[in-house]
Amino acid sequence: MSYFEKAAKIYPRRVKGTFRSVKWIAMCVLLGIYYLAPWLRWDRGAHVPDQAILVDLTGQRGYFFGIEIWPQEVYLLVGVLILAAIGLFFATALLGRVWCGYACPQTVWTDLFVWVERFVQGDRNARRKLDESAWTSEKIWKKAVTHLSWLLIGALTGGAWVFYFNDAPALFTDIIHFNVSWTVLGWVIALTLSTYFMAGFARENVCTYMCPYARFQSAMFDKDTLIISYQPERGEPRGKHKAGATWEGRGHCIDCKACVVVCPMGIDIREGLQMECISCGLCIDACDDIMTKVNLPTGLIRYDTENNQLARRSTSHRLNIGLAAKPPESKRNDSASNQSLRWARPRTLVYAAILLSVGMTMVGAIITRPLxxxxxxxxxxxxxxxxxxxxxxxxxxxxxxxxxxxxxxxxxxxxxxxxxxxxxxxxxxxxxxxxxxxxxxxxxxxxxxxxxxxxxxxxxxxxxxxxxxxxxxxxxxxxxxx
Ligand code: SF4
Ligand code: SF4
CATH class of the missing domain: 2.60.40.10 (Immunoglobulins)
Incomplete structure (x- = not known):
């Protein structure tokens, strides 16, 4: 008897919509910054590196545009880390796991790898069929192209990383002439393989089992934090829907499972908020598309706060009557109704105050920095x-x-x-x-x-x-x- 069940592979289906577009934009911007930043130049005069962002280990300096950090000024890095941590807490308290869903490197690279996989092997069903099929020439070339593309992205990721620690154009010339040190080569290989493994294979398991932030971030949540929520008072009782059938006596969820098959974490948000949910919003896009197709208001799944949900549940009877009374052809977007956001709360104000004071101290330290x-x-x-x-x-x-x-x-x-x-x-x-x-x-x-x-x-x-x-x-x- 085995105590451990093998995790089922997740095949997220393609989805279109507002949040998917936001994720594409975030991915392009973040990857663009990561790959291009080492190539930006910043004139600091003679005998000083002209790379805008550089960690010069040999010269023991850090350069960030006009800011130059000496080893004695490592307290500035401590300030940056404090700002990053409190900024993350602040964003989490306001918007839930927005970092996980849109900006975490694990999410961004996994999104890119899934895009490659989908481009080469097809959408969810095609990929699943390919995995279950015998090894034919078609399966071999599709798998080979996918894995070679992943390795290439991994190599570009590792390659970009070492540019942050060396003069990028000079190192690039050395690389194409196969004239690099073992240290550089070691870093490129290590990051190529870790990107390949993390985004190609580990994927959602990193968020669920490896990431410590996923475990403790609920401590930053309160009842006014935005979370992904399914509205059972509107969706239940769920059931299959036939075109032209009445909605009388039933909920708006047609149990199509579109929200489940697009989820990169493989969860069903209708069972309530789960630790695995990274707040990516793709289930919202999928459900909104279905609601539009069946002429119902969108927003059955949406970003919402626990307080709003409780308020809605306490008036669910009145709400259900209201919704049932709407003409079925109504396409009114319901996602904004019954929603209010309390941005200013004790914890968000405390985070904002810490951010402001640490930020101002940092700016003051940089401006008054003696030469x-x-x-x-x-x-x-x-x-x-x-x-x-x-x-x-x-x-x-x-x-x-x-x-x-x-x-x-x-x-x-x-x-x-x-x-x-x-x-x-x-x-x-x-x-x-x-x-x-x-x-x-x-x-x-x-x-x-x-x-x-x-x-x-x-x-x-x-x-x-x-x-x-x-x-x-x-x-x-x-x-x-x-
Ligand atoms: S439940 Fe929705 S928001 Fe959460 S991870 Fe899945 S698709 Fe993303
Ligand atoms: S996509 Fe919407 S309608 Fe379909 S199962 Fe999910 S919640 Fe129900």
Whole structure:
């Protein structure tokens, strides 16, 4: 006896309608952004990459159009992640699983793979028949073309990914000349195979069994969140319909199962909202098409809130009478009736407030981002040296980040202690007057500071770095030990 039942393969049928169109548009826009973004150029001046979006692992920089992120500014990435997470929570609280249905990479690539499969093998019944048939030459070529197309899309996906970490045109030239590193090749192969497997085979199982977001997002739902809902008070009792037959004493669902066969998750939404539902809206398109064909109002399945459903159920008797009284040829769209949306609710307001404050903090941090940063480390071994004349010397390591695209020569001064002597040593312990740091780089110096040795203890001091040309300055707190 087996404890596990093999999951039945899902063959979603083609459907047309508003939500299918929105999904096509979302797919084209998102795939277009993913594949084309690494090719956008952004002039940052000489010696700096001109790729608009680039994660330069060798140079340890991240570039996003006019924003340049150094490893020391990784807090900006934390801010972006917080914004993305809260943005997702906000969208989920308002619109339910809109991310899953329209924008999640798993959904987008699966949609593309199903489109290829349908294009080569035909619609639902043809695909199912082909799978059940013996291996003929027709089945072999159709399967081969499908899988080769999937692998090609997978390779393009992996290929586009590595362009985000390298100069895209240069890497493209290397690729077509078979001159790429094992790292690049490894990433392309890994992403080709993972895309092929996830979108070609795993599909809805990723959403149902692998995705953690699917599990906890219901915590963001409330009774005013938009969900996909079937209206049993209007649809039941369901039953087959013959042209010209009366609707008296029966619901509007004609049990055609169009909503079930188009569902990419293979569920029947008439059984109520289920964890598998990704809110893609394709069952709405399918049902609206059927309702139009039988001259009934559309909207038997629709995006709605739990509060609206409860309100409708409490007046279902009156509603049923109202619907039954409509002329059967009525094509009035019923989807907007009895619907009200409460956008401003405690949780949406809290999410919006967090989004706004984190967003404004990020914008402020980017706008006021200094182009020079100074880090000072006091040398501990020894902490200080007492000189023969009684004076005391402390030594420090200085790191200067010149984030500008110009070479800079800084002046250094110290506050908080009487400075008898200040010596700056560049590479090779060469004394220098000005601290020269080339554009877009980090300069390392040693500093010897000599002061009076009359009072023992530790004195708080401040190193001040000034660019005499731009008047920009940076400072760092440290201490002097006697
Ligand atoms: S039930 Fe409808 S909205 Fe939910 S996944 Fe299936 S087709 Fe999409
Ligand atoms: S598509 Fe509409 S009419 Fe057909 S089974 Fe689904 S809910 Fe009923």
């Amino acid at each position: 020079t940063e100074l880090n000072v480390i006091h040398t501990r071994a020894p902490q200080f040296v007492r000189l023969s004349d009684g004076e005391v010397r402390n030594t420090y390591s200085l790191k200067i980040l010149n984030k500008s695209h110009d070479d800079r020569a800084y002046n250094l001064s110290v506050d908080g202690v009487r400075v008898n002597e200040l010596t700056v040593l560049a590479a090779g312990d060469t004394p220098v007057q000005r601290l020269l740091v080339p554009a877009n780089s980090v300069g390392t110096f040693r500093v010897r500071l000599v002061s009076d040795g009359n009072a023992a203890g530790r004195t708080e001091i401040r190193f001040i770095l000034t660019d005499p040309v731009t008047r920009e300055s940076a400072h760092h707190e440290s201490y002097f030990v006697r």
